[in-house]
Amino acid sequence: MVDSNESGEGAGPSSLEAFSDEEAERIADFLSKKGGVRVLDELQDGPKRFVVLQEKLEVSRATITDRIEDAKDLELISEKPDYTGGGGYKRHPLTAKGQIVADELERTDLARIRKEIRELEAEFKDHIGEFETSLEQRSSELNEELAERVRKEY
Template identity: 60%
Template sequence: MADRNDAGGEAGAPSPDEFDEIEIERIGEFLSKKGGVMLLAELQAEPKRFVVLREDLKISSATIRNRLEDAKELGLVSDEPDYNSQGQKRHPLTAKGQVIADELQLTDLARIQKQIWKLEAEFEDHLEEFEATLAQKTTELNDEFQREVTKRYS
């Protein structure tokens, strides 16, 4: 099977067809967890600090920590932190993590995941509005019912 190295890709970087089936399955499980796809997408261009990931991903700190640990166990994020010019710890992808992040971009999964999150947030906003309206209508209906009962039995 041809891989990126055969096609003039970056030497030394693993290609997706060099991963075994079990590893691919484990990576698939990681990507299906909340924040998995987006974590790799956020780290694709450069290592980032935890606080930046928290701001950009808009998921809980615990979820980000869990995904970082999962990614480290899978060899997608380096165990060795990277430090910026201010000495702040950043989380870099490994060569394997970079290959997966690049594939995510090529297949548009990160963009689709962002759209899903946006739609989920929009749904939550509309659901809150609906619940507020329903609560208001329920009060109005109960008040009307009480007036009718009072009128009939007074």
């Protein structure tokens, strides 16, 4: 069993097999949501504040808030006060359970695969945008040519 982690959380399962079927299903649901994998992947490097997560993940504030709350409900992350720099900030470390899930994500390379998919989607959107622009230009050119032919013939 895992006794503790950086967040000081208590004992938890030592591997994915120790999770109940219901718990595993809830975690899988969390990971399938936008930002779920990315939050755990980012926290793998250590606890982070909300603003740092927002900057790194490039998703909406609402999405990050929802994923943090979901992860806390699943006991994958916790919330720890941080008074450095004179502010009352909160950092979000992985719990023992969260570390197990994050380790499995790293082992299976899921975070990297998801990142590549996001990059390909962005590239695809760029190409679609370029194609649409090109198509609109060509359509305008053809309309002008047609209008010119009509003027010449009539």
